[in-house]
Amino acid sequence: MEKNQSRKVYYVFSPWTRLFHWLMVGSIAVLFTTGLYIGNPSFLGNQGLEPTYAVNNWFSMEKIRFYHFTAAYILLAAIILKIYGFLVSKGDRLFPHFWTKKFYAGAWDTILHYLFLRPRHRPYLRNSLARASYAGLYFLILIEIATGFAMYFGINPHSGGAMLFHFVGYIIANEYALHLVHHYVAWIIVLFAIVHVYMVIRDDLLEKNGETSSMIAGVKFFAEEPEDLRDIR
Known part of the structure; x- marks a missing residue:
């Protein structure tokens, strides 16, 4: 612990939980956005285009599904990091x-x-x-x-x-x-x-x-x- 303007510093979260947090944020953002498109390709409105319309194939339904599944595996890897942090760091066990x-x-x-x-x-x-x-x-x-x-x-x-x-x-x-x-x-x-x-x-x-x-x-x-x-x- 160190002094910081009359406050003390407490080390709480291990690198594993911090890495889990940001991987979770990024993967969930990708999963939600791509999931909306997979479930309803016209959720942004009728653009008069086929659902598989793409810019150099980057936004075809096939690619969107690939992004979705890749993000899912990243989220699963992040969960494994969280479990490891739970095992090795008390600060990662702040459960109810x-x-x-x-x-x-x-x-x-x-x-x-x-x-x-x-x-x-x-x-x-x-x-x-x-x-x-x-x-x-x-x-x-x-x-x-x-x-x-x-x-x-x-x-x-x-x-x-x-x-x-x-x-x-x-x-x-x-x-x-x-x-x-x-x-x-x-x-x-x-x-x-x-x-x-x-x-x-x-x-x-x-x-x-x-x-x-x-x-x-x-x-x-x-x-x-x-x-x-x-x-x-």
């Missing part, structure tokens, strides 16, 4: 402790602050609401991976990938429902991203704890010792 009273006390403390009923909340490396929301995001991403690969490998039902993701068919009734789940979960993830960006900017402006830069440098700044410091010690 639903089984503790401290989690609910922290959530209530943060809610009151966000509703402007309390001028500030206690300092946290990652507050209870953030922990729960990120856990929810990872769950949604796993749904996208499972449904996406189930559709991808479904074209060859005898392949190893099809057998690996065959269980999805027991959970979701038919292929049409599979597409719908994949589509709507993608929108939920995008809505999460919008709220996430707002909350990060808000935290940087009001709390000044280095929330944005923490995903670059891995550190946060606090004038008081964070309530959940023991989680990384």
Whole structure:
């Protein structure tokens, strides 16, 4: 820890989680954009062109699908990095402790602050609401991976990938429902991203704890010792 204008520096996030974060951001952006086109080639409006219209073949349906599947594999690789970070770094294990009273006390403390009923909340490396929301995001991403690969490998039902993701068919009734789940979960993830960006900017402006830069440098700044410091010690 070092002094920084009466604040202390706490190293929280490993390089693995930071790399995971930015790979996730980039891959999800590509997946969502290309997914919209794959699902509805005229979602930008009727241009009077065939859906396979391309500039030197860079934007043909074949290429768009290639970008989509490549981004999916990058996201899967990012998840593996996150799992590795979870195993080697305590700062990468800031998940919600639903089984503790401290989690609910922290959530209530943060809610009151966000509703402007309390001028500030206690300092946290990652507050209870953030922990729960990120856990929810990872769950949604796993749904996208499972449904996406189930559709991808479904074209060859005898392949190893099809057998690996065959269980999805027991959970979701038919292929049409599979597409719908994949589509709507993608929108939920995008809505999460919008709220996430707002909350990060808000935290940087009001709390000044280095929330944005923490995903670059891995550190946060606090004038008081964070309530959940023991989680990384």
